[in-house]
Each structure stands twice: as C-alpha cells, then as structure tokens.
Amino acid sequence: MSIDMEQFHQTFFEESFEGLDIMENELLNLDVGNADNESINTIFRSAHSIKGGSGTFGFTAIAEFTHVAETLLDEMRDGTRQVTQEAVDILLKSVDVMRDMLGVYKDGGDMDEENNNAVQKELEDLLGVEGASASDEGSNDSANETTAGGWQISFRPHIEMLRTGNDPVRMMHALGELGKIEVVVNISELPSFADLNPEDSFLSWEITLTGDISKDDIVEVFDWVEDECDLDIQPIVNESENVAEAPQAAASDTLATEKAEKDPAAKKATAKKGGSETASIRVGIDKVDEIINLVGELVITQAMLGQVGGEISEDEKHDESRMEKLLEGLAQLERNTREIQESVMRIRMLPISFVFSRVPRLVHDLSSKLNKKVNLVTLGEGTELDKTVMEKIGDPMVHLVRNALDHGIETPEQRLEAGKDETGTLTLNAYHKGGNIVIELSDDGAGINKERVLNKARSNGLVGENEELSDDAINDLIFHPGLSTAEALSDVSGRGVGMDVVRKNIKSLGGSVRVDSTEGKGAVFTIQLPLTLAILDGQLVKVGNETFVVPLVSIIESIQVKSDNLNGIAGKADLYKLRDEYIPIIRADHIFNMHGGDSTLDNRLMVVVEGDGHKAGIIVDDLLAQQQVVIKSLETNYQRVDGISGATILGDGTVALILDISGMIDMYKEKGTPEPTTPVTPPQGNDSDIADEAA
Amino acid sequence: MASILAVDDSASMRQMVTFTLKGAGYDVTEAKDGMEALQIAKSNSYNLVITDINMPNMDGITLTKELRALPAYKFTPILTLTTESSADKKMAGKQAGATGWIVKPFNPDQLLATVKKVLG
C-alpha cells in the first residue's frame, strides 16, 4: 500500500508552528527555579509531537534537532535537571531554530546550518555527553542469527498475560507465517473446571518451527510479551545458541516500573488546564472566503429584492394581502441573510491573543538587550477580530512595543531616581467598541518629551517658529514622516521603520492610531481597527450624480451649512465654525475632479467626519440610506485610488465607491480645494478678488 | 470490518493513521486526547485502540489503565505509539495493560502490519 504522505504535511506544519508558539510562550512564563510541572509537560509534549511528526513525515533534520531539545526537557520533566535561566534561553533559541527549519521544509530555502549546529551544540553541552546519547537505547540489538534448520521454541505465558489483550493464538499464526510450524500444547497446569478463571492463562506451548528463519523475526513475534512469559528459543541444529537476554530484560523491567509509578502522578497534575478547548476543524481560508463571497452575493440579492418589493408595494396597493405576504417574506429573508452573514464572518474571527502571544518573547529579548526591567500585562486576549486584520496588525504592534521599551520605559536607575518602581510595566489591552476593536498599549515610562519633539519639528520646518501647538498636536507629530525616525535610531527600534509607517499601515486597514502622553508618567497608544475588512456600516450619500459610501464610524454628525459660520482663508480654503472649533470644508466634487456640482456652499448638506483625529466637513448633495455594505477591493482588477478605500455593490447592482476619510483629508491638505475650471461663488463677506474673478 | 479508535493529540498523525487504516478498510474513530477517547470508548465498542502516550488532559498510559478497568475493554488490544527513545515508556504502557506498541516514526506499511498482527 503506498500512501502519499505529502497530503499530511500542511496539517503537520500548521500544528507544529502552533506547537512552537506554545513552547515559546510557556518557556517565557516559566518561573525559573520554581518551574511549574504542568508548563514543563506542555513544553515537552509540543517538542515531542514535533519530533514524532517530523520523523514520520521525513523531515529528519527537525527530528534530530528536536530530539536533543526533547532530551533536555525530559530531564527537566523527570526532575533530574534544574530549570535554569540558561536552559530556558537555550530552549528559546532552539524554538527559533525549529521554526526556521520548519519554514525551510515548508517554503523551501536554505537552512542556517551554522546557527542550527551552534544551538544544537549548546544543547548538547548543557546535557553533557552522556545525556545526549543516553536516550538512543531501546532498539533490539541482538545479533541477527539465522539457522538453516529451524527453532525449538518453548513459550510459557505468565498467568496474567491475556489481560494485556495479547492472544497466544495470534502469535502462533504469526509464527506460522515464518515457516512450517508444529505446536504441542501443554495443559498440565490447567486447574479443575471449578477453579478455572477464564481470564488467566494456564497453557504453555512447545513449538517447532522449521525453515530458514532469523531469530529476530521470532523474537519480534514475542516482542510485546517478553516480560509476561518464559520464552526459550533454541536452534534445532546448532545446539550452542543461548538466550542471554532474559536477565537483562528483567533488570530493565524493575527500572521501568519505578518510572512508571512516578510518572502518572506527575501527569495527573497536568490534566487540569486546557480542558476548555472547544473542538475545532481546520478549514482553508480560501474556502471561507468563497463562502463569504457567496454570502455577500446573497446580501446584494436580498437588497435588490427588498428594493423591488418596496417599489411594487407603492404601485400595486390593490392586492394588499399578497403584497403583505411578499413583504413579510422579504423581511424574513433579510433577517436570515444577516444572520448567515454574521455567522460566516465569525468563522474568520480569531482572538487577539494570536498577536499578543508574540509580545512576551519580544519583551523578554528586548529588555535583556536594553538592560531594562519590564513587566508585561495583557488584558482582553480573548477579544476577537478578523484573521486578515490580525495578520496585518502584527508588525505595527511589534513596532509599538519596541518603541515603548526603547524610548518609553526608562532604565532601572532612571526609574529609581524618578521615584518609580525599578520595573516598568507595559500593558496591552484589547476590547470591542462599536464595530471596532480597540487595542491599547500603555507604558508607565517617561512619556513623550514634548519640548524635544517640538524643537525637532521647528528645526525641520514642520512647525513655524512662532506657531503654537496644543499638547495633543505636539504628541501627534511623532507620527510625522519627518520626525518619527529622527533621533530614534538605535539598535532596537531604528530599523528604518518609523511611527509614520505604523500609522500608514493602520490607516490602510481602515483604522486609526493616536497617542496620549503625560511627561514622566507614560504614554498610551490607542489603535482602533474595524473588526473585519469584509463589511462596513455605511451612510450612502449623493455627490453630483454619483453615490458614495461614507463609513459610519467616521461620521460625527450631518448638518446644513449656515452661511454665518463660513469663513475663508486667503481665498483658498473654506473653514466652517462648528460650535467652538473651525473645521476645513472638503468639497468631494473638487478633490475628485467631478464636474457639474452646485458651487455655492450656503444651505448645502455637510457630513462632519473625523479621520486620524482630524475633523472635516464633506459637502454632499443628498443623504441617502444607511446600510451595511460588502467591501470589494478596487485593487483586485484595477489599482488603489486616493481617497477611495474600496467599492461596494448596491441593491440595484450598480457599484458605489467607499470614501477613505483619512485619505481625503490628506488629499485636501496636499492640494487644498483647488479649482481650476469653475471657481466657487464665495460666501458672503469673503475675499473680494475671487469674486471679481468669478464675475 | 474491525473498528479502531485512534488517539493522538497531533492532528497530522491522526490524519495519517486514519487515512492509512481507512484505506485498508477499517472503521476508524479519532480522539484528540485520552479524556475524549475514554468518553468515546464508553459509548461505543472497538476492536482495537491505538493511542499516543504524551497527550494533554489524559495521557495514553492513564487511558490504557482506565480502559482496562472497563469490562468491555478487558481484552481489547491496545497499542501505544511510542518513540524509540522511550524504552521505559513501552514498559510503562505494558504495566498499564497495553497489548503492545508501535515505534515512532513509522510508515503506513508498518502501521498496517502491526495492526494486522493484533486483529489477524
């Protein structure tokens, strides 16, 4: 039977990567010197599974490497080795090596032999020579004898042999397959019927096996019962053969018994945790995406029917009972569709712990590198978000953590001097808020040095010499491309990636990031992200003849423009006085170069939006319905478009574009609201030379 | 056809064992740890149990002991999956009442040969 083992590789890789994550986490949480048995067991089990699987599936390099790590873990588990920081560090390195090897087997590439061997050497050094080799025992090394004539076997099971499920009849069959067999059964031990316990074994056999048979093959038949029977195998022709194994077997037997007794006790303690796992299946993400697409289609169809149904009811009021039924059916379809959509979306949801779990290792490595003491606290790890969002938020998170450790939290000396505990605290917190997930990353470090940031910004010309900024605005400067990497270059966070990239990446996910800081007390970075990239609650608006979707989360309010509140700056930009602040007015038809819109602002509808902490008013011609829309990418077949985050399909089958509010604000800042073709009729009291031009 | 309960916490090993045995015509039920296996074993009957040793919640040794304590599994063959490095584990398995073992790593042919040995 030939089986293509490759079909199991995918599963093996997935579970092994997961196993490595578990190992890493448990290793980081190990209380050195007073290690929890359960944790060691968990780490051991993961290593053991990886070793077993990689051996089975032919990934020998991993199997061999893991074997050494496993040996070390086994000693820790047995209590014969102390859990030291040194050992934990080497094991962490081993995890990296294993991850690397798995990656190479999975995706191709070259192994870093040098590093792998170096780590293996470290493991072996720690184990000592005898430790490394001691574990390779157990295979039966008895010389493979053969005799031309055959064998005389005396097989005398112990009384309890049947209780392990071993059946002598099967052994006779197995022997029979090796050669010609003659069996004489000895029933002399059989008690009288009344005393006979059918679960006990009283019989013994004298077997004559003739043919060209190796002794190993015979021993193998009795392999499982060698300690449950008296076995004597003698060659028929050559009398000089002797079985020397019996005493050996007996010796190792007592040893095994001791171990066996110790082990289950240890194991029992391990059985508590992890019982709450829910059963799961692995499904390819492409299959889920396919269902999501289909459900998306269903939502559109449902919206289309709903619209048609609504129109019919206007026209054909006369047939009211049938009409009512149709509308009822449509309402039910809408409910069902919504529910299906929600359940399907949930398939893609994973707890944020998948991202958080990368952090402990990072903090461990960084704090030792930077000589800082950091206590990591994670909250809300069970908060779920879409897998796609999760995959993309990992790197920005890692960068923020690096930043917090490098620039936020001070050295123990500095902290003591500032009257703080020498150990800093980094807290990760995740929770749901509206249709968003909020991730907060807070540290109790030094906070942002506003003076330095402002000076830097002034010297770079980002901020005018006499321009005064609010505290929040100064803090926000760290996300500016011209500032973020400056003066921050260090071994740790100066990898050419700055806070501007963090913000850019988060924005590309439709999210936002801001910072609150108190000098001397610490800083809080707050990331807000949509739960999913697949659907969105939107407000449909009309600009000119086109329908656009404004994400509901960015809308603060919708108002009618009052001319009294309009102000111009240098005839170029319009500002609107909204209560006690001035917000820029963005004319969608202008920044999108659409023609034929109404050019006056007075009495127009304005949607007040917020993106990245900046408010703006977008002028629209009409406010239509609010509805949930399925997000479709423009990039699949076309490309990214500034100010547009995607598209959706409306109930009538037409396409509507989804506005990217932050992107529009950026566009506005870059080009203002230029007006090459049709100048705006300026609001009352505005700069007069524009009015002249228009006239 | 004979029915087999395959217990392993590793999904890839379970897949491989199940695929191999089903291919040979056996009925296979999977369990991901000893605890789950014990529950399943109590409500069904199997001609053979193949179990990994190192598993969370309940390991293979404990599972073997628990099964042997059930009247229905008094004589049912139980095979443990073990690595060559743990000779002591083979013995621990036997002490708990296992019939025999299959040494990891094994290939599908070895698995079938061993299963055939106990199921005839």
Place this chain on the structure above:
Amino acid sequence: MTKAASELNSIIGSELDSDADQFLTFILGEEEYGVDILRVQEIKGWDSVTPIPNTPDYIKGVINLRGTIVPIVDLRQRFNMPEIEYGPITVVIVLKIECADRDRIMGIVVDGVSDVYDVPQEEMKEPPDFGNVVDTEFVRGLATVEEKMIIILDIDHLLSGSEIKATDGLAD
C-alpha cells in the same frame, strides 16, 4: 447585446482544438483588431459605469461583474482616436490580462465585435516600426485574413501602462 455577440459568447465557451491561435476580432473606426480568444471571458452590451475619481479619461469607470469590481477601458480613448457616441452595437469585451504579476479582469469598450479567425503562428508578422507616429506598445503583430489586415493586440499592456505598477508599489 447583439445576436452576433451572443453567438460569439457560445464560441468562447466551447472547446478549441486547433493548432493555430484563435483570435476574436473587433472594429475600432476603420480598423479591425484581434485579441487572443483564450483571454476573452465574455462579451456584454455597454451599460452605465461608476466613474472613478482622478483617473485617466480612458478609464470609463467600474462595473459589477457578478460580484467583482471590473474596470472598463475605452479603447478609442486609450489609442487617442476620436470619441464616438456609444450605440446599440457598442460592446464591452471582458478580458483576462496578466499584469503586475497577477491576473486581472478588465473590460474594453469597442465599436462592435467582428469575427473569430484562426491565425497560424507563421502568418503573424512583426509590426513595422512606426517611429513616433503610432504607439506600437500594444501591438503584438499583424495578420492578414481574407485580404484584410488585422492588428493583433498585446492586451497585457492596455491597463498596465506605467501608472498601475507605480501605484501598486505604494499600495503595498
């Protein structure tokens, strides 16, 4: 959609087994152009599109093609030919193009579809160098069928041009 277009749609769907390459031809002004029929997904009548802001004029907008957002390119405008009113035989040929390392779906607006021809490899001629007079970037070759010249297009460059690659880099 015209009857001819629906007939062609059925040809597209059927198995092709000829050694020669098959080309779907269409009319643009006085000229006949051909595209590899294996790249043709379907032919549909012109319908309204949703314009995309700040894009070249030849990008008419996007349509919903069974749940996918597909850009529509006006080929006359792409080739800087005079624009004409869209009429009842104006069609959109939906093509699969390979650009920037992946497949994309795109529609082209043409005056009308013409025919399907077999063109043996050896009969395909290199386009002459027109210098700066005609942009040959999109021309894969010239073929003569029934005394007519057919311009075989290299459709992978229609949308790709320079701008799509440049922005793709930014988007990532």
